[in-house]
Amino acid sequence: MLPEFEFLRPHSLPEALAMLADQAPDVMPLAGGTNIIVELRDGHSSPKKLMDVGRLPELNGIGRKGEYIVIGGGTTITSLLTHPLIAQHGRALQEAASMLGNPFVRNRATVAGNLANASPAADTAPPLLALGAEVELVSVKGARWVSLDKFMVSVNKTLLEPNELLTSVRWPVPDARSEACFYKIGLRKADACSVINAAAMVIWDESDYCRQARIAIGAAAPRPVRAHAAEAALLGQPLTKDVIEGAARMAVQATEPIDDIRGTAAYRRRMAELMVRRLLTRIVESRAARRES
Amino acid sequence: MKPETITLNVNGCAHQVALAPNVTLLTALRDLGYTDVKCGCEKGDCGACAVLLAMPGAERAEAVNSCLVLAWQVDGARITTVAGLGTAERPHPLQAAFADAGAIQCGYCSPGFIIAAKALLDRNPHPTEREIREAVEGNLCRCTGYGHIIEAIQIAADKLLAGKGGVQ
Numbered sequence: 368m369l370p371e372f373e374f375l376r377p378h379s380l381p382e383a384l385a386m387l388a389d390q391a392p393d394v395m396p397l398a399g400g401t402n403i404i405v406e407l408r409d410g411h412s413s414p415k416k417l418m419d420v421g422r423l424p425e426l427n428g429i430g431r432k433g434e435y436i437v438i439g440g441g442t443t444i445t446s447l448l449t450h451p452l453i454a455q456h457g458r459a460l461q462e463a464a465s466m467l468g469n470p471f472v473r474n475r476a477t478v479a480g481n482l483a484n485a486s487p488a489a490d491t492a493p494p495l496l497a498l499g500a501e502v503e504l505v506s507v508k509g510a511r512w513v514s515l516d517k518f519m520v521s522v523n524k525t526l527l528e529p530n531e532l533l534t535s536v537r538w539p540v541p542d543a544r545s546e547a548c549f550y551k552i553g554l555r556k557a558d559a560c561s562v563i564n565a566a567a568m569v570i571w572d573e574s575d576y577c578r579q580a581r582i583a584i585g586a587a588a589p590r591p592v593r594a595h596a597a598e599a600a601l602l603g604q605p606l607t608k609d610v611i612e613g614a615a616r617m618a619v620q621a622t623e624p625i626d627d628i629r630g631t632a633a634y635r636r637r638m639a640e641l642m643v644r645r646l647l648t649r650i651v652e653s654r655a656a657r658r659e660s
Numbered sequence: 661m662k663p664e665t666i667t668l669n670v671n672g673c674a675h676q677v678a679l680a681p682n683v684t685l686l687t688a689l690r691d692l693g694y695t696d697v698k699c700g701c702e703k704g705d706c707g708a709c710a711v712l713l714a715m716p717g718a719e720r721a722e723a724v725n726s727c728l729v730l731a732w733q734v735d736g737a738r739i740t741t742v743a744g745l746g747t748a749e750r751p752h753p754l755q756a757a758f759a760d761a762g763a764i765q766c767g768y769c770s771p772g773f774i775i776a777a778k779a780l781l782d783r784n785p786h787p788t789e790r791e792i793r794e795a796v797e798g799n800l801c802r803c804t805g806y807g808h809i810i811e812a813i814q815i816a817a818d819k820l821l822a823g824k825g826g827v828q
Contacts, residue, residue, distance in 0.1 A: 371661045374681035374732050397733075404684070404728045405703050417681070419733055422715070445722070469798030470776065472704050474722040475729065557797035558705065 369407045375418040380425035380505070383532060386418055388507040391529040396420045398441055399475035401468065402484045426479070426534060429453060435537040440479025440503075444468070444491070447478070456540055459494035459547035459566045466490060466551055469558040479533040482515065485525045488586035492519065493566035494549045496583035496593055498538040504531040512537075519590040544578075545570040546650040546657075550642050554629060561586045562630040563638045567646040569606065571654070577601040582614075582643055587622035587635045594621035597643060606651045615644035666735040670694060671744030679731050685711070686726040689741065696743040696771050700800070702727045707772040707799035712740040712779060723779035725798070742771035745778060754778060754816040763812035765803035773799045777813045785821055789814070 377383035395414035406412035426441030447464040467490040547568035553559025564585040572578040580601040585591040597618035624635035663678040700708030714721035746752035780795035
């Protein structure tokens, strides 16, 4: 049995924002519900009011706007799996989507929900960090774009103000000379929360040296983190085995793991290194394969 | 928390029901008599409560855990439960294949597995074994009869492709 709450049903984004402006601290937006309904049932959350944003047309859609790929916050994880723009310009996100939860959950869960819930293990966070994504936070007073790296503050804590809604996510269309990928470790092969997850993106310069790299690791700190030292170790370098191994060792510095029901801190530190090594190795192999074809 | 009347279109039958907002689709369906929708974990892990859901205006139905949906969220939507796929006299090929292949042991997980399989075959009539396994990632069988379940879905796919399927 779920606790009692009031249920708000706005029909448009302006109406939803007006409701938030009037009743903000008491209102929790509800989209797919795959996290919130479980939390309600377990007594971990007891909002006075839930606001159904799952039907707002303004929150749907995947498209290209100028130099950005923009996806509505209400985009379901399933719709990421088949969209050609995501396949072309967000492969790491697509890989993460294919491993998030299970097919029933993916049909309901949304990108905004996964990010705003701010679980350290959120599977869409590392690929979006690797892609350099920003989130759009909108209230009746206006909209602001915030980098995803700043948005996620700590466990279940974000920069989202009570009167704001996370309406869309965007990232720059990746350079033609770039590759990105995602990897996660769960306790089962399927339908598993990540013990640790990670994504990386590398952009090469004309001489085939690393021009830019972003590496992100989840479930190994209170929030998904960028591995800045590891990224710096790749800059201006060719991605040789030695360079990759050096970067992988440095990636561990970004983590502050804990022991919990899914794994130990020591295991997570070892896996952080292993995953970054595997990701970068796969990125190099993907690039080689793409050049041959 | 006042109850409000919403419309649930279940297996082709429109129900006007007065419900409080904290009632899940799972509870609403079972209270309406659709006890073929099973209550398992109520956390989205087991898939026993899966139904096909087509929101108003949606192009196609998608399989969801009815325990993770509030009934008010799907006011006006079309819902198909496993009983809506066929009857005892004219079972859906998936239902027939589950019986024929011995894919039903205690039977509690079967409705959810068949819903997952229906969603798969609707978009991919000729799935590989790997695709079948991926499609049922959200379903648990505590009798562990997975082998026969995978086999049953393959048999149903073959039958449907061969056009001898009866109702679809």
